[in-house]
Amino acid sequence: xxxxxxxxxxxxxxxxxxxxxGLLLTGRNGAGKSSxxxxxxxxxxxAGGRLELTGxxxxxxxxxxxxxxxxxxxxxxxxxxxxxLSFWIDxxxxxxxxxxxxxxxxxxxxxxxxxxxxxxxxxxxxxxARLVAIDRPLWLLDEPTSALDATAQTMLLDLMRKHLAAGxxxxxxxxxxxxxxxxxxLRLGAAA
Amino acid sequence: xxxxxxxxLRDLRIAVRIGGGAMMGVLFFLTVVALMPFAIGPDLALxxxxxxxxxxxxxxxxxxxxxxxxxxxxxxDGSLDLLLMGGTPLELAVAAKALAHWLTxxxxxxxxxPVFALFLNLDLTATxxxxxxxxxxxxxxxxxxxxxxxxxxxxRRGGILLSVLVLPLTIPVLIxxxxxxxxxxxxxxxxxxxxxxxxALTLVSLVIGPFAAALALRHGQE
Numbered sequence: 001x002x003x004x005x006x007x008x009x010x011x012x013x014x015x016x017x018x019x020x021x022g023l024l025l026t027g028r029n030g031a032g033k034s035s036x037x038x039x040x041x042x043x044x045x046x047a048g049g050r051l052e053l054t055g056x057x058x059x060x061x062x063x064x065x066x067x068x069x070x071x072x073x074x075x076x077x078x079x080x081x082x083x084x085l086s087f088w089i090d091x092x093x094x095x096x097x098x099x100x101x102x103x104x105x106x107x108x109x110x111x112x113x114x115x116x117x118x119x120x121x122x123x124x125x126x127x128x129a130r131l132v133a134i135d136r137p138l139w140l141l142d143e144p145t146s147a148l149d150a151t152a153q154t155m156l157l158d159l160m161r162k163h164l165a166a167g168x169x170x171x172x173x174x175x176x177x178x179x180x181x182x183x184x185x186l187r188l189g190a191a192a
Numbered sequence: 193x194x195x196x197x198x199x200x201l202r203d204l205r206i207a208v209r210i211g212g213g214a215m216m217g218v219l220f221f222l223t224v225v226a227l228m229p230f231a232i233g234p235d236l237a238l239x240x241x242x243x244x245x246x247x248x249x250x251x252x253x254x255x256x257x258x259x260x261x262x263x264x265x266x267x268x269d270g271s272l273d274l275l276l277m278g279g280t281p282l283e284l285a286v287a288a289k290a291l292a293h294w295l296t297x298x299x300x301x302x303x304x305x306p307v308f309a310l311f312l313n314l315d316l317t318a319t320x321x322x323x324x325x326x327x328x329x330x331x332x333x334x335x336x337x338x339x340x341x342x343x344x345x346x347x348r349r350g351g352i353l354l355s356v357l358v359l360p361l362t363i364p365v366l367i368x369x370x371x372x373x374x375x376x377x378x379x380x381x382x383x384x385x386x387x388x389x390x391x392a393l394t395l396v397s398l399v400i401g402p403f404a405a406a407l408a409l410r411h412g413q414e
Contacts, residue, residue, distance in 0.1 A: 043273050043413055063277045072270025078209035079202070090198030092278050 009035055011048070015186050019055075019137075022160070022170040022183035031189030033173035034070070037140045040171060041068040056137065066138040067131050071146075073123045077116025081107060084115050085129055094134030101133035102126075105155065120147040128156060131163075139163060141172040195280045196288045203292035213261065214296040217254040218304050224250035225308045236313045243312035244322045244373035248366055250308075251301045251326055252333060256358060258297045259337040260344070260351035262289065263409070267345050272409070282409060287402035290338045298330035321376035321383065325390060329369040332394040335401030336361050342408035365393050 009032040017023045025033040038044040040051060042063035053062055075084045085098040102108050105125040110118070118126065124147045131139060139160070145153050160170055160180060172178065207214040228246045229239060239246075263286070266272040275285050305326055309319040340358035344350030372386035 041273070041277060043276060045413070060279075064279050066277065068273060068277060070270055070273060072268075072273070074270040074274050076202070076206055076269065076271075078206055083202075083205065087198050087202045088274065091195045091280070092274065093195065 010188055013049075013186070013188070017169050017171060019167045019169060020164050020182060022164055022172065022180055024178060024183055024185045025171065025173040025188060026175070026185055027188035033188055034142050036188065037068070037070075037142050037171065037173055040138075041066055041140050043068070062138065065136050066140055067134070067136050068140045068142075069127050069131065069144055070142045073127050075115045075123060075126060077114060079115060080112050081115050081118070081126060082111040085126065085133060088130050089133050092130075092134050092136075096133030096135065098129075098133060101129040104132050104159075105129045106152070121149055121152060124148055125152055128152075128159065131159065137168050139168065139170045139172075141170065141174075143174060144172055145174065145176055145178075195278055196284055199275075199280075199285060200288045200292050203289055204296060207292065207296035213258055214300065217258050217297045218300045220257050221250045221254040221301055221304060222308060224253060225311055229311065240313045240315075240318070243309065243314045244318060244325075244377070245370050246312060247305060247308065247314075247322050248326070248329075248370050248373070251305075251330060252359075252362060252366060254301055255298055255330055255333045256337065256355050258293070259334075259341050259358065260354050262293050262338065262341040263345045263405075264341070264350065272345075276409075276413070282406040283402045286338060286342070286405045286409070287398075290334050290401065290405075293338075294331050294334040298334050301330060302326045315377075318373065318377045321373045325369045325372045325387065328387065328391050328394055329365050332365045332390075332397040333362055335394075335397040336365070338401045339404040339408065342405035342412070345409065346412045365390065368393065 009030075013036070015023060025036060027033055035044060039046050040062065042061060051062060057065060074088070079087070081102065082098055085101065088094070089096060089098060099108065099111060102111055105128045107122065107125055107129065110122070115123070115126065128144075144156055148156060157179060160172075160178070164170060164180070164182060170183075225246060232238060232242075263272070266275065266289075276282060278285070302323055305323045306319050309322060314322070337354070337358050340354045340361075343357065344354045347353060368386045368390040371381070372383055372390055375381040375386055376383045
């Protein structure tokens with residue numbers, strides 16, 4: 001159950017995602033897709049119900065094993081692209097090399113550019129570099145394809161396929177059909 | 193690099209880059225101190241007597257000025273969400289942020305004090321006393337302000353509310369800071385008595401500030 005601003009957004013949702021599986025959250029605007037993702041990430045209080053982690057590193061919280069890619073990119077405009085990424089690698093405890101991750105998302109030549117000069121799509125790519133550089137099993141993606149061009153969307157799909165093939169989990173809120181195997185769809189607000 | 197060191201260094205870097213605002217507090221401090229003789233008049237004896245109080249008020253207002261960016265910048269660009277998802281306790285993370293904030297906004301005020309004291313005709317003892325009390329007292333201002341920043345972080349234009357919330361809480365720091373400075377110059381109280389209480393206030397705020405701010409941040413996540 002989810003409450004926001006004194007209004008009930010949704011209730012009675014039940015789902016399970018196994019290793020190597022993807023879950024697409026769909027539904028009209030305001031159905032609670034982003035809210036559900038933030039609840040899984042531990043950023044929003046769960047008004048009723050529970051989240052359970054079985055297997056894996058159960059001694060650590062879900063939030064510590066998840067990537068949350070929201071509408072905001074969490075990069076500082078005055079720091080360079082490389083500094084921004086290195087900081088998150090250090091803070092979130094990743095092992096990846098920033099330069100390699102930047103090359104993987106096609107930003108390899110912009111390492112020394114202040115992040116404030118990046119376009120919306122490039123900022124999005126930089127967020128994706130965080131997913132590459134920091135190894136966390138659960139990816140929570142909120143509208144991951146927004147602002148991305150066709151090449152970058154293909155790259156994102158490749159990244160998601162690779163992640164799923166390696167036994168990762170993906171929960172993505174999206175309005176677009178993503179061409180992925182082994183994904184299920186959870187339609188929010190269908191009953192309302 | 194450990195997570196906390198990375199956060200600390202990141203905040204230092206942002207503060208010294210363009211738009212970081214590390215020097216804004218010092219400029220504001222300068223403005224307040226420079227305005228006082230114009231308002232009070234060229235009475236050197238009077239300026240000397242109230243100089244420590246003017247410097248303290250100036251430093252208090254200047255440190256308040258930068259506080260509303262302490263946490264709200266991280267909320268606006270989504271960094272706060274990710275900071276919450278690291279393995280680091282939020283209490284330590286906000287403490288590291290506050291420490292970096294003090295180094296870039298509080299410490300420059302202390303360093304600028306000897307220069308600004310000249311404007312107020314303070315002698316060497318009084319200048320040293322004010323600088324020393326500011327060095328001991330400004331961390332308390334930052335860490336008390338940290339709580340206010342945590343409470344007002346989700347509000348747009350929360351800066352004024354932040355000042356209204358924080359200023360009353362800083363009154364004890366102001367009282368003992370100015371009392372210690374005056375004690376060093378005119379007595380009759382020994383300098384050590386109010387100065388020790390000032391240090392105690394700082395230590396208490398160092399302990400309580402991060403916990404209260406983390407509590408406010410968690411509560412404000414909606």
